Amino acid sequence: MPRVSQDQLDARRKEILAGARTCFARHGYEGATVRRLEEEIGLSRGAIFHHFRDKDSLFLAVAEDDAATMVATVAEHGLVQVMRDLLARAADSGTEPELTGWLGSQLEVSRRLRTDPEFAKRWAARSEAVAEATRERLQRQLEAGVLRADVPIGVLAQFLELAYDGLVLHLATGRPVQDLEAVLDLVEAVVRRS
Amino acid sequence: MPRVSQDQLDARRKEILAGARTCFARHGYEGATVRRLEEEIGLSRGAIFHHFRDKDSLFLAVAEDDAATMVATVAEHGLVQVMRDLLARAADSGTEPELTGWLGSQLEVSRRLRTDPEFAKRWAARSEAVAEATRERLQRQLEAGVLRADVPIGVLAQFLELAYDGLVLHLATGRPVQDLEAVLDLVEAVVRRS
Numbered sequence: 001m002p003r004v005s006q007d008q009l010d011a012r013r014k015e016i017l018a019g020a021r022t023c024f025a026r027h028g029y030e031g032a033t034v035r036r037l038e039e040e041i042g043l044s045r046g047a048i049f050h051h052f053r054d055k056d057s058l059f060l061a062v063a064e065d066d067a068a069t070m071v072a073t074v075a076e077h078g079l080v081q082v083m084r085d086l087l088a089r090a091a092d093s094g095t096e097p098e099l100t101g102w103l104g105s106q107l108e109v110s111r112r113l114r115t116d117p118e119f120a121k122r123w124a125a126r127s128e129a130v131a132e133a134t135r136e137r138l139q140r141q142l143e144a145g146v147l148r149a150d151v152p153i154g155v156l157a158q159f160l161e162l163a164y165d166g167l168v169l170h171l172a173t174g175r176p177v178q179d180l181e182a183v184l185d186l187v188e189a190v191v192r193r194s
Numbered sequence: 195m196p197r198v199s200q201d202q203l204d205a206r207r208k209e210i211l212a213g214a215r216t217c218f219a220r221h222g223y224e225g226a227t228v229r230r231l232e233e234e235i236g237l238s239r240g241a242i243f244h245h246f247r248d249k250d251s252l253f254l255a256v257a258e259d260d261a262a263t264m265v266a267t268v269a270e271h272g273l274v275q276v277m278r279d280l281l282a283r284a285a286d287s288g289t290e291p292e293l294t295g296w297l298g299s300q301l302e303v304s305r306r307l308r309t310d311p312e313f314a315k316r317w318a319a320r321s322e323a324v325a326e327a328t329r330e331r332l333q334r335q336l337e338a339g340v341l342r343a344d345v346p347i348g349v350l351a352q353f354l355e356l357a358y359d360g361l362v363l364h365l366a367t368g369r370p371v372q373d374l375e376a377v378l379d380l381v382e383a384v385v386r387r388s
Contacts, residue, residue: 028305113368114366114367124369158372159380162374162381166363169304183353186353187353
């Protein structure tokens with residue numbers, strides 16, 4: 001067998017993840033069949049599943065990448081900014097079918113989360129990373145004196161996560177964007193020191 | 195043909211709805227197959243679909259009933275109370291598999307909402323009734339002087355709906371209930387006059 005360097009393996013893994021991301025975003029979790037994954041990635045199922053155990057693992061790897069990006073944005077700009085970005089993309093979604101697919105995926109995995117404890121455990125690690133980043137940022141804001149101090153940070157973090165979840169569900173069900181920008185202003189004001 | 199009175203028709207309709215509600219709540223939207231609906235309702239598919247055009251119509255009729263109950267609670271106690279009730283049921287959900295099914299249904303219809311404009315239109319009417327009831331209650335609270343006056347009612351109503359959606363998604367994905375009670379206290383405080 002030819003020797004394959006770690007760099008080559010990493011590059012191939014990255015290539016698979018990029019194609020898988022597009023496919024999940026375009027067709028949702030359920031709609032991303034193995035055949036469609038093959039087409040989008042440009043590799044056979046054998047090659048794909050040599051690197052990722054199964055479709056779940058592939059989806060979770062994409063979700064982990066998403067979570068890492070989200071953690072970085074949360075750390076730098078906060079969860080409210082993540083919501084604002086999401087809203088801006090949704091307001092302009094005529095040009096971006098990927099967002100619709102991504103939103104759909106977020107809801108479609110919910111069924112698996114309810115019925116598959118092993119999947120739920122792996123997914124939870126990803127959510128916890130975002131929650132942790134949110135708490136850390138709030139802690140820094142508290143120390144900088146811009147955060148309200150009368151409500152525990154854990155509660156404020158969960159409040160922001162609740163708003164984020166609400167935004168995902170709202171947008172995923174295709175409801176109008178309307179006053180949501182003003183709602184996010186309100187959400188932001190809640191956690192700030194008045 | 196024997197003459198069937200309107201009362202008999204109404205009673206039969208009610209009976210079908212009750213069985214369908216249990217079935218949807220227990221198995222979710224997708225899991226409530228026609229066979230399971232027959233078993234739960236105790237009538238043949240012919241009898242069921244004599245009263246309701248199809249499974250969608252049956253589901254929407256149940257959802258409409260739910261919305262009517264929710265509108266009544268919102269009008270009397272507010273949307274925050276609806277959230278508190280939901281949270282209390284979820285905290286005690288070991289004893290109530292119906293809640294899990296109901297939460298699941300809420301997310302599962304989201305796919306149909308994205309892909310079926312006709313279904314989305316019928317569903318929207320139901321959401322609008324709740325939104326309307328929320329705005330009306332907030333208006334009354336404003337007049338009673340207990341609501342904050344610096345943010346438009348439409349924005350406050352959408353803020354509460356965002357929190358409600360967030361709670362549904364949070365609970366539907368089986369995440370821990372933790373500090374959610376404190377989060378709802380915070381949500382309530384946001385709309386009140388400080």
